[in-house]
Every structure is written in structure tokens, then in C-alpha cells.
Amino acid sequence: MQVTATQLGKVFRHNGRETVAFQDISFQIHPGEFFCIVGPSGCGKTTLLRTLAGLETHSSGQLEIRPVNGADAPRVGMVFQEHGLFPWMSLRNNVRFLLEDSPRLAGQDVDAACDRYLAKVGLSAFAHYYPHQVSGGMRQRVSVARSFATEPDILLMDEPFVFLDYQARLALQQQLLLIWEETRKTVAFVTHDIEEAVLLADRVLVLSEHPGRVQGLLDIDLPRPRQVAALRKLPAYADYVERIMSLLQRNSDDAPGSVEAFP
Amino acid sequence: MNLDRRWLWLSPVGALLIWEICTRSGMLDARFFPAPSAIMHHLVFVIPQQGLFADIAASLNRIFWGYSLGSALGAALAVAMGLSKPVRALCYPLVALTYPIPKIAILPLIMLIFGIGELSRIVVVGIGSFFLVLMNTLHGVDSVARIYHDVAKVYGIGRRRFIARVIVPGALPSIFTGLKLAIGYSLVIVVAAEFSGANAGIGYLIWQSWETFSIKSMYAGIFVIGALGLAFSAGLEWLERRLVPWRDKP
DSSP, X not given: OEEEEEEEEEEEEETTEEEEEEEEEEEEEOTTOEEEEEOOTTXXXXXXXXXXXXXXXXXXXXXXXXXXXXXXXXXXXXXXSSOOOOTTSOHHHHHHHHHTXXXXXXXXXXXXXXXXXXHHTTOGGGTTSOGGGSOHHHHHHHHHHHHHHTOOSEEEEESTTTTSOHHHHHHHHHHHHHHHHHHOOEEEEEESOHHHHHHHOSEEEEEOSSSBOEEEEEEOOXXXXXXXXXXXXXXXXXXXXXXXXXXXXXXXXXXTTOOOBOO | OOOOGGGTTHHHHHHHHHHHHXXXXXXXXXXXXXXXXXXXXXXXXXXXXXXXXXXXXXXXXXXXXXXXXXXXXXXXXXXXXXXXHHHHHHHHHHHHXXXXXXXXXXXXXXXXXXXXXXXXXXXXXXXXXXXXXXXXHHXXXXXXXXXXXXXXXXXXXXXXXXXXXXIHHHHHHHHHHHHHHHHHHHHHHHHHHHHSSOSSSHHHXXXXXXXXXXXXXXXXXXXXXXXXXXXXXXXXXXXXXXXXTTTTOO
């Protein structure tokens, strides 16, 4: 799955007033990479992700989403800030519902796929519980599991761990690393948490505050498989966090729209 | 409602007790306000021989057909209005205009159209249920959170499955609110509709008893209506707990 955004812009019009969500954003997401988009709140990063998902349309520029083999239409998966699980379905049926008429899984054993992905996030024993009977962290784990289970070409994640407490967030970040390093799906992950971006990403796109513009693009050259606890002790990790921090602190009118690639 | 179940009986039993004392002590005229014990005796031992069960059956039959058909049509139209802007634009103004009209006020009109027989009384009950279930279901469909629409769109859920497994369950708490309001309103309407022109039914029993000054039978009819209302809402509460276990949960 290859995503190419060229001078992408989005303007909301409401009651005759125009609000620029983001403008002049260019980047590429390569097949099989973990791509993070970092920026302060109000930089349009959620809107950008929703545009990639087809839930919003862009106002200017071009967006090209192309499956690598070029055969069938690209299929996206998305994990939202709030879990988005259906309260009237058991955890298992929440996964199953998205798989039932997925053309990609035609002929496969849907039940086996449900079990496999629930097991990956350690929730096999809770499959028959309803969302209101489990913790927020468990709900978000189901949300991650079902998005991987649909076997999308690209997985879009919109600050999926933002409402979790610190402990649960660490656990889910580690779990996400495990699943991702095993499956190597193309992922676009939005967050305002710089450390989270460095922990997870192959590359990080840094956006400026309102309206969102590209402040920089970093390669995160940290070894995989990654262990959250071990990674944080590396000097290179602190260095990346520092660099993103300084990019965010730079006034957005320094170099609007320019892309700085760090070696 | 979160009342302590141990005290639920207190106010109704207390009111009956005070009534009983007032009648027996002569503070109330027993001809107009017979003691509750006398009314119960009359209800259990006298009027069953005078066709009480036929009256109950007649009213239940009208409620059953009117309520179930009216509610089903109301819920179906509300789902269509909630999901389709053209259908909503087409139907909503007419619904909003006709909704506030007291349904019993159009009984004469309905009789003009459907005749003075059984059908008119079913139709008027049906119209009452239709509007209440429609308005509440529409609210329920509107309140299905945007994130569920987004999830369905991103993952390519087909329209029929989306309606059956997302919209209807999502609106179910509001549908139940409508169903509970409509069953109470159905009782009101069926009694009023039976006051004129009917030859059976609890409303007919109450009206007939008043006309022949059988005051105990009149009260017995009122008691039966109250008991039916209580039974219906308890049944719907039970059904709701079974079908909507996630209500008011995150």
C-alpha cells in the first residue's frame, strides 16, 4: 500500500466562515512502514487521518492511495480515539461483525480469525463479555484486534491510547509493537505524544499548530523488535524526542510547508 | 427508577386504606365512593358473571392490533426518516403538524373513513402508538453516535447489516421509551373510544355502569384499567432489561 499526498489541504466551511484545518501537506507512506503523524492539538492531524480513511474529502492537492499489487480496491482499517465497540455485541462479535462480509476473508474461517486476533491481544478468556463489562484498556485492545483482523492494506490509528491511563497505555503500546512486528501492516498513527511516536514509528511527520503544516520528517532508526522499557534507556531515543520537541517549538512561520529530512 | 422495592406498595395501599376508613366512617358517601373492599368483592364475585372477561378481551384485542401495528409502522418509518434525508424532508413536516393533535379528537373523522365498527377503534389506537414510537425512534436513530457510522463506513458494512445490527440496536433504548409511552396512551385511547358506540370493552363497561348508576361496576372497570397499565409497563420493563442490557452503560 502506497500513500502519496501532494500539497494536501482541507478547509471547513461553516456558516460562511472558513477554517483551515491543514494546508500544503506532502508526504509518502511506504508499504509496510509504521508512519507516525505528530502535532499539537488543533494541527488537523485527526482530520488528515480521516481524509486518508475516506471519512472527509480534501479541499486542495492530491491524495493517491494505491495497493501494491494494484489488483483490488484498497481496504482501510481504523482505530479511533474512543474504542467504537458496539455495546450490544460481545467482544467476540465486535470482531466478527467486521469480518463477516469482508471479501478479503471470503472462504476463510471467520471464527478462527476472531479467536486468533483476540488471543493476540490476550482476551480469549473475555470473548463473551460485553464492552461495558471490561476495562477501557481491554476495550481498546479489542478495537486494535478487530482492525488487524480485517487484514487491511493500511491501518489508520487516531490517538488510540489517548484516553487510557499510563499503565494501560504502556501495555497497549507494547502489544501493538508485537502485533505490528509480526504482521508488518502499513500503519499511519496519529498522536500528540512525542515519546509514543518515537517508540512506535519508522518515520515521524511533525505538523505545526493551527493550521497544520509540515514542520519536519524524521527517520527513527531504532532497532526492532522493540521493547518499550529497553528502548527508553537508549541515548538515541532521547535524542529523537529532543529533535521532535525542538521542531514543534519552532515558530510555524519559519519555514511553512518545507519538508526537512533528517539523515 | 431506582426506588427501594420494599416501599413500592406503601402509597397505593395507604391511599386505599384511607379511602376504606373514610367510607366506613361515613365521611364519604358510600353511594358515590363505595369502599375499596366492596369494589374488590364486586370485581371478583359479581361482574365476572356479567361479562367482565368479554369486556377485557374486547379491549385487549383492540390494543393488541392497534398498538403492535402502529408501533411497528412508526418504528419502520422513523428508521427510514433517520437514515434518508429525502424521506425525512418529505415526511417530517406532516408528522410534526399532525403529531400534537389529540388522537381521540379525530375519532369522528376516523369513523367517517373506516366506519363505526371495530376497525375505527383499532385505527385510533394505532395512530396514537404510531406517533409516539415514531418520534422516540427517530430521536434514537439520530442519537446513534457518529463513531458507529464511521466504523461501518470505514469497514464497508453493507446497508442492510448496518440497519439491522447498528441502527436498530443503537436506537433500541429510545424505541423502548416510545413503546412504554405508547402502551399507556393506548389504554387512554381505547377507553375513550369505547365510551361511544361500542358494545363491549372496559370503556364500555365504565360508561354503561355510570349510565345505569352501577357505581361499583364503574370503579371495578377503573381498577381493571389500572391493573392492565401496571402489568403492561412491568412486562415492557422486563423485556427491556432482557433486550437492552447495555442501557446507560459506557
